[in-house]
Amino acid sequence: MRGLLKVSGLLILVTIWIGCQGDYRANARGGFGEVTVVVDSSELKSQTVQAIQETYGRYIATLPTRPPEPLYDLRFTDFNNDDQLEQLKRNKNLIIAAPIDDSTNTARWIRALLSDEVEQQVRNGESFAFPMQNQWYQDQWTMILTASSDSALAEQIHNSEQTLTDNLLRKEFERWKEDIYGQGEQVALADSIWANHGWKIRVQHDWQRRIDTTYTKDGEQQHFLTMRRPLPENDRWFWAWWKNDVKDISFLDSDWINAKRDSLTRQWIRGTRDSSYVTTEYARAVETESFQLNGYPAYETLGTWQMTHDAMGGPFANMTVYDEENDRLFLLEFGQFAPKYDKRRFVRQFRTMLRTFSADSAWSDTLTGVAAER
Structure with missing residues (x-):
């Protein structure tokens, strides 16, 4: 799970700079329990999408609800131009998922966000998950999920289910603390x-x-x-x-x-x-x-x-x-x-x-x- 804690040096520097200067950006939009998943529209039946649904969208067995409630409400979407991409960046919870060398817009976006060194780690199977905080807006959680292939990425997601969902859950607890006691x-x-x-x-x-x-x-x-x-x-x-x-x-x-x-x-x-x-x-x-x-x-x-x-x-x-x-x-x-x-x-x-x-x-x-x- 080394990759779960790795992001590019540029992203870390941006976070430090914002912390020092004061963050005056608008808050991200969406509910605490809502997650926007960016995948190519041609990949909606992929193993990766299925793994995300079974991980972040699995039913909560300990709640007395009919129908059962999912861990998170997932919305799968795609983008075709810069305006649509800018709208996606406003979401509070954002998963960006694609094989690293795909030719889709989502894969190109992932490569633009990761450094060359981190991309190579992905191709080598050393890293696949990259969490980011407040990347484009305040109170924002983003997770990049990428691997050498669709099947490899799905397997990584399944193998790290608890770690992946706990990462978002910790962010949700932070938000609820502000909301409850605010x-x-x-x-x-x-x-x-x-x-x-x-x-x-x-x-x-x-x-x-x-x-x-x-x-x-x-x-x-x-x-x-x-x-x-x-x-x-x-x-x-x-x-x-x-x-x-x-x-x-x-x-x-x-x-x-x-x-x-x-x-x-x-x-x-x-x-x-x-x-x-x-x-x-x-x-x-x-x-x-x-x-x-x-x-x-x-x-x-x-x-x-x-x-x-x-x-x-x-x-x-x-x-x-x-x-x-x-x-x-x-x-x-x-x-x-x-x-x-x-x-x-x-x-x-x-x-x-x-x-x-x-x-x-x-x-x-x-x-x-x-x-x-x-």
């Missing part, structure tokens, strides 16, 4: 959680704290906190559980995470009926991925919840984080009930907010408990 932020609420509990996430402007309690279960002290953002036809909630003095996490895997989640939602996230509570809908996909979150070992779990004894359900996004320095284990989760709304958009907002988590490295748990609030 509308307002409850700094005082986040600071209160930090002061009282030694951790925090950034809190959107209209979320309300509901439960904040310390309790004993199986002879061990545990902590639970909830927030809610109730809106008409779009109810969203957040909960956090944490436990101190966790010195060994060898037990931590997807089975433990989901069992713990279910035990917590059964106790704390309940419906209007006495017998109803939120639990995981295992008939749908539930996916867990491990990674490093701001230096912490973390597991992200995505899936669908359902309400027992009630016809309700929706998506959730969970982050399980271990603070190695202070032996503290955290589970944090957002859920939503909004049958009439786009699920992909809100889950990506939830995933963005979870990624703002941080823990106090100097924390010492001297509190014996906090009274529950509802």
Whole structure:
């Protein structure tokens, strides 16, 4: 994957110059989840186009939507003149794909963007993917995909599916962070959680704290906190559980995470009926991925919840984080009930907010408990 990080020296210099001088260009256009794919019109049935559809356009298995929502909404297009090319350059998310030595307009554009040295790396099979940021407009993501042949490029795309989609997803998280907190932020609420509990996430402007309690279960002290953002036809909630003095996490895997989640939602996230509570809908996909979150070992779990004894359900996004320095284990989760709304958009907002988590490295748990609030 060396090629994924390589762009021409000219492009790097342009980026540095813009950063130093101040970027006064207009913003790129299009939605966060929309991707314009530039390929020659004669290549719409190529292996490359199929690989792009199966990578960037694959269905999201963890969303409760019918029909299923794709990872990104793809629009395939071509250009025949400079005016059309200039219009393409305005798009927020742009994939430019063609074999390096094709005679198409797209391939010629790719060769114009890459240096001779990088072109040779492509022909040698050493590089195939070249991400660019803000190349023509602000807040723009571009990915050049090229190889020695159509079949070679398709194979490279399939082999690097996760890396390619993660590259765009990181850009989308940056955008959502600006959008979410640009509308307002409850700094005082986040600071209160930090002061009282030694951790925090950034809190959107209209979320309300509901439960904040310390309790004993199986002879061990545990902590639970909830927030809610109730809106008409779009109810969203957040909960956090944490436990101190966790010195060994060898037990931590997807089975433990989901069992713990279910035990917590059964106790704390309940419906209007006495017998109803939120639990995981295992008939749908539930996916867990491990990674490093701001230096912490973390597991992200995505899936669908359902309400027992009630016809309700929706998506959730969970982050399980271990603070190695202070032996503290955290589970944090957002859920939503909004049958009439786009699920992909809100889950990506939830995933963005979870990624703002941080823990106090100097924390010492001297509190014996906090009274529950509802």
